[in-house]
Amino acid sequence: MPPLTALIKKDFPKLYLDSHAQHGDETVSIKRAGMLELFLFLKDDPRCKFDMMIDLTAVDYLPRSPRFEMVYHFKSSPLHHRLRVKIPLEESACQVDSIEPLWVAADWYERECWEMYGIDFQGHPNLKFLLRYEGFQGHPLRKDYDKLLMQPLVPMRPVAERHDYGEVFQYVQEPPPSVPEQEPS
Secondary structure (H helix, E strand, C coil), X not given: CCHHHHHHHHHXXXXXXXXXXXXXXXXXXXXXXXXXXXXXXXXHCCCCCCCEEEEEEEEECCCCCCCEEEEEEEEECCCCEEEEEEEEECHXXXXXXXXXXXXXXXXXXXXXXXHHHCXXXXXXXXXCCCCCCCCCCCCCXXXXXXXXXXXXXXXXXXXXXXXXXXXXXXXXXXXXXXXXXXXXX
């Protein structure tokens, strides 16, 4: 068994579900309950030192049950190893704890996942639209999303300019430096 997987299975036996390794990267599937405790361990334990949350996303396996799976990718810069953590989610309990307090980079990834898949991130400080507009209906990356659905039209909002373009700038145009004429040779 790969070393990180063995460590997680030994220290978190109640969370551990399954694992595999491919091309030197380990993947561990865990239960949702207690995920923050495991992630804190992965970040702080000297045997792990996962200082980077590379990516997080969701996968919709409709019609399979559990329907969704959260997928987290971590990297340890000091120890040069990677880990993928998967958490299966039932459609009826489509929520996980936010890891934004542990890895600030998770902020936008969680917001995107919330918008596109409808997965709720408990404890996220700013769960608001990133890509969709207010009034957009549904979650476009779910497999049951109707691609022919006509979204409601919303009125154009005024755009606040960052600069005042009403000012007139006077540019001083200096004549080009004179170049002495050369005599033909």
